Amino acid sequence: MLHSFPFRALLTVAVSCLPAMLPAGDWPQFRGPGSNSVTSDAQPPINWGDDENIAWKVDLPGRGPSSPIVVGNRVFVTCSSGVNQDRLHVLCFDAATGNQQWERQFWATGRTLSHPSSANAAPTPASDGESIFAFYSSNDLICLDLDGNLKWLRGLSYDFPKAGNDVGMSSSPLVIGNTVVAQVECQGDSFVTGVNKQTGEPLWRVERPREASWASPVAAHGEKPGDELVLVQSTTKLTAHDPATGREVWTYEGACDAISSALVADGVVYVPSKGTTAIRPNSTGTPEVLWNESRLQPGAASMLLSNGRLHMVNRAGVLTSAEAADGAIVGRVRLEGAFWGTPALAGNRLYAINQDGAGQVVELRADGQAEVIGKGKLEGPIQASPAISAGALYVRSDKHLWKIAEH
Amino acid sequence: MRRFVLAAGGILATFGTLLPVQAQSDGVANWLATMRQVQREGAGNRAASQAWSELTASADAYQLPAILAALDDADPLAANWIRAAVDTIAERHVQSGEPLPTAGLEQFLHDQQHNPRARRLAYEWIARVDPAAPDRLIPQMLNDPSLELRRDAVARVIADAAAAADNSQPADAIATYREALDAARDLDQVKLIAEALAMLEQPVDLAHHFGFVMDWHLIGPFDSSQGVGFDAVYSPEETIDLAAEYDGSAGRVHWLAHHTDDEYGSVDLNKAIGKHMGVAGYAMAEFLSDKQQPADVRVGSGNAVKVWLNGKLLASADTYHTNDVTDQYVGRGELKKGKNVILLKILQNEQTEDWAQDWKYQCRVCDPLGKAIHATDRPGPGIPKRPATAQASTE
Numbered sequence: 145m146l147h148s149f150p151f152r153a154l155l156t157v158a159v160s161c162l163p164a165m166l167p168a169g170d171w172p173q174f175r176g177p178g179s180n181s182v183t184s185d186a187q188p189p190i191n192w193g194d195d196e197n198i199a200w201k202v203d204l205p206g207r208g209p210s211s212p213i214v215v216g217n218r219v220f221v222t223c224s225s226g227v228n229q230d231r232l233h234v235l236c237f238d239a240a241t242g243n244q245q246w247e248r249q250f251w252a253t254g255r256t257l258s259h260p261s262s263a264n265a266a267p268t269p270a271s272d273g274e275s276i277f278a279f280y281s282s283n284d285l286i287c288l289d290l291d292g293n294l295k296w297l298r299g300l301s302y303d304f305p306k307a308g309n310d311v312g313m314s315s316s317p318l319v320i321g322n323t324v325v326a327q328v329e330c331q332g333d334s335f336v337t338g339v340n341k342q343t344g345e346p347l348w349r350v351e352r353p354r355e356a357s358w359a360s361p362v363a364a365h366g367e368k369p370g371d372e373l374v375l376v377q378s379t380t381k382l383t384a385h386d387p388a389t390g391r392e393v394w395t396y397e398g399a400c401d402a403i404s405s406a407l408v409a410d411g412v413v414y415v416p417s418k419g420t421t422a423i424r425p426n427s428t429g430t431p432e433v434l435w436n437e438s439r440l441q442p443g444a445a446s447m448l449l450s451n452g453r454l455h456m457v458n459r460a461g462v463l464t465s466a467e468a469a470d471g472a473i474v475g476r477v478r479l480e481g482a483f484w485g486t487p488a489l490a491g492n493r494l495y496a497i498n499q500d501g502a503g504q505v506v507e508l509r510a511d512g513q514a515e516v517i518g519k520g521k522l523e524g525p526i527q528a529s530p531a532i533s534a535g536a537l538y539v540r541s542d543k544h545l546w547k548i549a550e551h
Numbered sequence: 552m553r554r555f556v557l558a559a560g561g562i563l564a565t566f567g568t569l570l571p572v573q574a575q576s577d578g579v580a581n582w583l584a585t586m587r588q589v590q591r592e593g594a595g596n597r598a599a600s601q602a603w604s605e606l607t608a609s610a611d612a613y614q615l616p617a618i619l620a621a622l623d624d625a626d627p628l629a630a631n632w633i634r635a636a637v638d639t640i641a642e643r644h645v646q647s648g649e650p651l652p653t654a655g656l657e658q659f660l661h662d663q664q665h666n667p668r669a670r671r672l673a674y675e676w677i678a679r680v681d682p683a684a685p686d687r688l689i690p691q692m693l694n695d696p697s698l699e700l701r702r703d704a705v706a707r708v709i710a711d712a713a714a715a716a717d718n719s720q721p722a723d724a725i726a727t728y729r730e731a732l733d734a735a736r737d738l739d740q741v742k743l744i745a746e747a748l749a750m751l752e753q754p755v756d757l758a759h760h761f762g763f764v765m766d767w768h769l770i771g772p773f774d775s776s777q778g779v780g781f782d783a784v785y786s787p788e789e790t791i792d793l794a795a796e797y798d799g800s801a802g803r804v805h806w807l808a809h810h811t812d813d814e815y816g817s818v819d820l821n822k823a824i825g826k827h828m829g830v831a832g833y834a835m836a837e838f839l840s841d842k843q844q845p846a847d848v849r850v851g852s853g854n855a856v857k858v859w860l861n862g863k864l865l866a867s868a869d870t871y872h873t874n875d876v877t878d879q880y881v882g883r884g885e886l887k888k889g890k891n892v893i894l895l896k897i898l899q900n901e902q903t904e905d906w907a908q909d910w911k912y913q914c915r916v917c918d919p920l921g922k923a924i925h926a927t928d929r930p931g932p933g934i935p936k937r938p939a940t941a942q943a944s945t946e
Contacts, residue, residue, distance in 0.1 A: 227702065227737050246642060248635055251668065253627040257874050286631075292642075294603055294635040296596040299628055303591045310874030331870040343600075345593040356873070 171214040171531040171538075174268035174316035175486055179362040180407050181448045186535035187490040190505040190518025192548045197520075199536065199547040200242030206233050207542040208265030209314065209484065209527035214239060215271045218290060219538055221545055222278050224264030229256040232264065234278045234288060239533070242547060246292035254282035254301025258312025261527070263542070266314035267360075268529070270324070272341065277324050281313040285326055287344060296344030306332030309356050314403075316360040318374060323347055323387040325374050329357035336361065336376045338390055348390030353378045359405040363387075364413070375413065377406050382415050384425065394429045396421075404442040404456075404486075409449050409468065416442050420454065420471065437471035440464060445486040445529075448494070455494060455508065457483045463496070465512055474512030479504050485529035488537070493517075495537055500524040503539070522546060579614055582606040583621040586632040599632050606636050612644045613652045615676070616659040622669035634672060641676045653677050653684075660688070667697035674700060693734045696920065705735045709744060716751065725751050732760070736921040738877055756814075756932035761877070762915040762923025763816025764836045764893065767809045768793055771824045771832025774800040775898050780831035781855055781869045787833040788859075791892060800830055809834075813913075815877060820897060820910040827910075829901040836893045838916060839927040840886040846924055848893055851879040852912040855898040860884040861891055871900045872907045878921070886916075886924070 175181045189197040206223030213220050217240060223233040230252040236245040256264050258281055267279040275295060278286045283300035301307045307328045315327035323338040334354045338347040359377040364384065373384045373393060382396040400406075401416035408414075412434065415421045419438035423431035440447075443459035453474065454466045461482055465475040481498030487506075488495050494506040494514075501524030507517045522539060531538040536549035585602035589595035610618065618640070621633050644651055656673045659665060678684045685703070693704040712727035725748065732744045732755065745755040758765060773785045786797050796805040811818050820832050840846075848860050853875035858866040865882025899910040916924045 226699070227739065248638055250631045250634060251627065253631070257876065257879065259874070284631075292639065293607070294600070294632065294639075296593065296600055297628065297631050298593055298596075299591075299631075302627060306869070310870070310876075310879065331873070332868075339593070343593065344596045 169214075169534045170216065170271075170273070171212075171533045172273065173213060173270040173318065174211060174360050175362075175405070175446060175529065176488065176531065178409075179318075179405075180409065180450075181446070181486050181529070182450050182489045183532045185490055185532055187493050188495065188532060188535055188537035188548055189550050190493065192503065192520035192522075192537075197548050197550060199549040199551045201544055201546045202237060202242045202244065204233075204235070204540065204543055204545055205247070206231065206265065207263035208540065209262055210265045210316075210540075211268040211485070211529040212531050212538040212540050212545060213269055213271055213276075214531055214533035214538060215273060215276075215290060218245065219545070219547070220269055220271070220276050221540055222265040222267075222269050222280070224252075224256075224280065229258065229264040230282070232278070232280050232282070232284060232286070234269070234276065234286065234292075236290070236292060237545065239536070239547070242545075248286075248288060248292050248294070250284060250286060250297070252280065252282035253284055253299030254280075255308035255310060256282050257310040261525075262312035262314065264312070266312055268316040270317045270319050272319045275341065277317050277319060277341070279315075279317040279326055281309075283307050283313065283326075283328055285317065285324070285339065285344070287324075287341070295342075298339065298344050300326060300328055300337065304328075304333035304335070307335070308332060311356065313356075314358040314360075318361045318363055320363045320372055320374050320387040323374075325361045325376075325387060327352075327357070327359075327361050327376055329353065329355065329378055331356060336385070336390075338374075338385075338387055347388065350376075350385065350390045350392070352376070353380055355379045356402060358403045359401065359416075362406050362408055364408045375406055375408065377401075377415070382406060382413070382417070394425050394431055396423050396431050401442065403444045404446040407447050407449055407454075412468070414447060414449065414454060414468070416447065420447065420456070420466075422468070422471065435471045437466065437473070439473060440466055440471060443483060445483045448487065448489050450489050450508070451492075453508070453512070455487075455489070457487065457496065461498070463487075463494070463506060463514060465508065465514060475509075475514050477506065477514040477516065479506070479516070484527040488530045488532045490532050495530055495532065497522070497526050497528075497530050497539055498524075499527060501526045501541065520548065575609065575611075576614075576617075579606060579610055579617060583618065583633065586636070587621065587625050587629040589628045589632060591628075599629075603632055603636055607639045607643075610636070610640050612640060612649065613655065615641060615652060616655045616673070619656075619659055619669045619673055620665065622666045622672075623664075624666075630668070634668075637672060637676075645680060651676055651680050653681055657688070663696055667695075667699075671697050671699045693730075698736055698920065701734060702737055702740065705731050705737075705740050708734070709740065709747075712744075712747065716747070721751055725753050728753075754933075758814050758816050759925070759929075759932035760923060761815070762917050762925060763813075764838070764914045764916060765811050765816055766836060767811075767818060768806045768835045769809045769818075769820070769823050769832060770797070770799075770804050770806045770835075771820070772800045772804070772827040772830030773797075773832070774829070775831040776800075776829040776901065778855075778869070778898075778900060780829075780896075780898050781857075783831070785831065785833070787835070787894070788896070791835055791894070793835075801825075801827065806835070816913040816915060817911055818913065820899075820912070821908070824910075826908075828899055830910075831896055831898045832910070834895040834897065834912065834914075836914075837926075838886065838891040838893055840888055840891055840924070841927050842886075843888050844886050844924070845919055846884055846886040847917050847919055847921075848882040848884060848914065849878045849880065849917060850882070850895065850912055850914045851875055851877045852897060853909050854912065855900070856880060856912065857896040858882040858914075859892075859894040861887065862894075871898075872902065872909070875909065875911075877913065877915075883919070 206225030420440035503520035505518035716724035
């Protein structure tokens with residue numbers, strides 16, 4: 145039974161309504177503050193290399209497709225190491241200097257196997273401005289304050305031993321209201337759970353299809369705190385839940401991508417489904433389908449939205465731009481290489497890092513055309529999405545974390 | 552729990568030198584006891600969080616060995632609380648320029664009765680403040696119960712062997728590689744050593760080294776359409792009768808002997824039983840042990856599996872085509888002296904993708920650290936390969 149919801153208020157300011165504790169300029173989670181990979185911050189430089197615009201570079205103790213996040217003047221990164229990838233790291237660096245502030249390590253309590261190209265530290269951590277919520281493929285969920293003090297930890301695979309995927313899992317956690325949402329979709333114990341962000345105690349758990357999904361939950365913020373929803377994407381559906389209770393509010397039934405995640409803006413949810421499908425929730429429990437465009441195929445990277453246009457990189461490395469209103473394709477440009485990480489957008493500049501570490505800066509023009517205006521090279525492979533904060537681009541590989549900025 | 556509190560108090564008395572040490576020791580022991588009470592689904596988190604804050608704010612570095620000792624029999628959740636406390640206390644001291652009690656930590660490290668991970672943690676803090684520590688400590692750890700410490704020691708021996716080979720001292724190189732091979736437990740190191748020995752014309756029987764089971768009796772297919780076979784109990788799960796015949800999903804089936812020559816013990820059921828989808832097959836091996844002993848039955852398979860030893864289910868996984876690696880599923884059990892029966896159930900689903908067509912497994916028997924346990928009737932290493940025997944079949 146689905147319930148009505150204040151839909152008029154729902155989803156209207158998804159990009160602008162951010163967690164109250166976060167100052168402007170933070171990049172606090174996977175795909176940035178609005179889960180759309182967009183920032184209004186100053187633009188990072190358009191070219192970089194060994195001797196150009198590298199503010200600092202630090203070594204990392206382990207691997208990870210997880211992305212760096214930025215909270216205030218600190219950068220946080222998760223890694224995993226060890227012959228069995230069973231050592232979990234959370235590191236904090238000073239954003240200005242790159243000096244390591246602290247490191248905490250933990251031992252995985254769940255399965256640690258993954259495809260060789262991935263690692264246990266695949267999910268990107270999240271922050272509400274007061275705490276860091278680090279999550280791993282082994283389904284260990286750890287909460288630290290910004291100074292590295294342990295607040296709580298959970299072993300979701302320890303709780304539910306059949307939760308795991310030996311290909312690796314990568315859904316990033318989401319902080320929404322008082323809840324940390326962790327999506328654990330796999331062939332075994334498959335669920336999404338809401339956890340009290342202060343204590344780690346379970347608030348709710350909803351069973352999900354027993355199929356692997358690597359997509360991440362996204363928030364749909366409304367005008368009031370009570371309007372917030374969490375959207376959870378499986379391979380067969382996307383559902384919206386009350387983050388406080390897990391109550392399912394509406395469902396979109398349809399094949400969805402297993403890797404790239406949905407995006408929310410201006411009351412519309414853009415779902416990587418049958419290409420891309422735009423849906424608008426309503427009071428019936430079944431969202432209205434606004435449009436579908438099968439040619440808008442995000443690859444492993446998720447889509448972005450800015451200035452009324454969607455942008456996505458497909459598996460062939462083609463960046464396609466389309467009108468968010470109707471899905472009409474307005475431009476294409478071929479980028480070099482293949483992409484796992486989702487590009488980040490500052491102003492009209494899109495920063496894309498391919499899996500070989502080659503960076504390409506694309507200028508998105510008002511007429512829909514796009515042009516590569518800058519390049520940079522870092523030592524790959526790189527699977528993580530870049531983060532942007534205060535005019536700096538943060539990129540991590542399995543070995544290093546870079547700050548790219550004019551200095 | 553009482554045993555732990557007393558033990559922690561004893562270690563604190565050993566390493567502590569200041570007063571009011573006793574009161575602080577009691578506090579440390581109590582805080583650690585609270586952390587060790589965390590349970591599944593966040594139970595105990597609130598109390599543990601408070602205890603963690605008080606411990607890390609109050610404990611001095613000289614108490615690190617006592618805190619490390621709390622890891623000895625802590626469950627995995629509690630272990631992470633305690634580990635984070637160790638790192639926080641040690642990091643604070645190092646960042647403030649205060650010395651760590653390396654003597655106490657080294658004493659803890661050398662006591663192999665302590666938890667291997669706790670000992671490794673002690674070593675890493677020693678090494679962080681004492682650059683000479685790795686050269687002094689690691690070479691002694693070639694056969695350490697901590698696989699991480701052992702791995703570092705093996706790496707050094709491999710480097711020594713490589714240097715001998717580079718210096719045209721093949722006899723020394725071979726002897727040193729063999730020393731490394733005996734100690735190595737990690738697959739990547741064993742492969743590296745085997746490749747180096749092969750270059751020196753000293754091939755390694757990897758199947759023997761790892762303890763892969765090479766001789767099986769196979770039967771199948773049984774129905775597992777839509778995954779029903781995972782929970783279904785077919786006759787081979789109830790009684791092992793190698794002379795029996797049963798109704799399978801594609802006709803009458805019976806047990807047939809199968810030998811694999813694969814160096815990693817892989818058994819391809821698509822070839823041995825036949826190409827089927829939505830099916831279950833069974834593999835049985837008799838294993839003669841010279842004594843009662845703890846043993847792992849470790850299976851690698853991209854298919855759903857169940858693993859029994861002497862009728863006891865040790866491991867199971869109802870997942871398909873996620874990975875296929877050595878030691879993917881570890882079943883902890885015990886061999887009895889004499890004949891033991893290993894039974895595997897290997898299931899294939901109905902996916903149609905090219906990458907979902909494998910129906911195979913590998914299985915080895917080893918001690919909990921990964922050293923092969925060989926059946927008493929197993930031929931020694933390097934025995935010429937036998938031709939494959941008759942394959943299982945359907946009628």
